Amino acid sequence: MRPPADPPVVSAAPLAKTESPAKYQLGTAKFESVNHPTAGPPAIDVQQMLMENVARANAAGLNELAPSPPRRSRRRRDYWLLMIGGNSLLGLIAALSGPSSPFVFVFALAGMALLSAGLSWVMWFVMDDY
Numbered sequence: 001m002r003p004p005a006d007p008p009v010v011s012a013a014p015l016a017k018t019e020s021p022a023k024y025q026l027g028t029a030k031f032e033s034v035n036h037p038t039a040g041p042p043a044i045d046v047q048q049m050l051m052e053n054v055a056r057a058n059a060a061g062l063n064e065l066a067p068s069p070p071r072r073s074r075r076r077r078d079y080w081l082l083m084i085g086g087n088s089l090l091g092l093i094a095a096l097s098g099p100s101s102p103f104v105f106v107f108a109l110a111g112m113a114l115l116s117a118g119l120s121w122v123m124w125f126v127m128d129d130y
Contacts, residue, residue, distance in 0.1 A: 073129040073130065074130060075123060075127065075129055075130060078123070079119065079120075079123045079124075082119055082123075083115075083116065083119055083120075086112075086115045086119070087112050087115060087116065090108045090109075090111045090112045090115065091108070091112060093108040094108035094109055094112070
């Protein structure tokens with residue numbers, strides 16, 4: 001068997017003496033030109049393209065607006081359907097409960113009053129035409 005060899009001694013002293021700090025200074029890089037500049041595509045003028053699009057749309061009549069006829073509102077129809085339907089349901093409950101249950105009768109009448117007032121307020125003062 002061979003005796004283990006001593007590891008080599010590594011020192012940075014010879015490297016520090018031979019390399020100068022001027023080698024790693026910042027500056028402008030100098031490259032040789034590989035691709036020679038040629039005439040590229042024409043410059044794109046966005047304003048000119050937009051003006052052409054507007055002129056084309058005007059020629060086709062796409063920018064001419066005509067007022068549409070006013071649409072008939074469905075609010076009055078919906079109001080009366082809800083008012084008649086809700087009050088007749090509550091009125092039927094009040095009529096069927098009659099004298100046998102005064103609490104249900106009074107609550108049905110109060111429900112009719114609240115439904116009428118609330119529906120009128122919402123349909124005519126809160127909501128817009130639809």
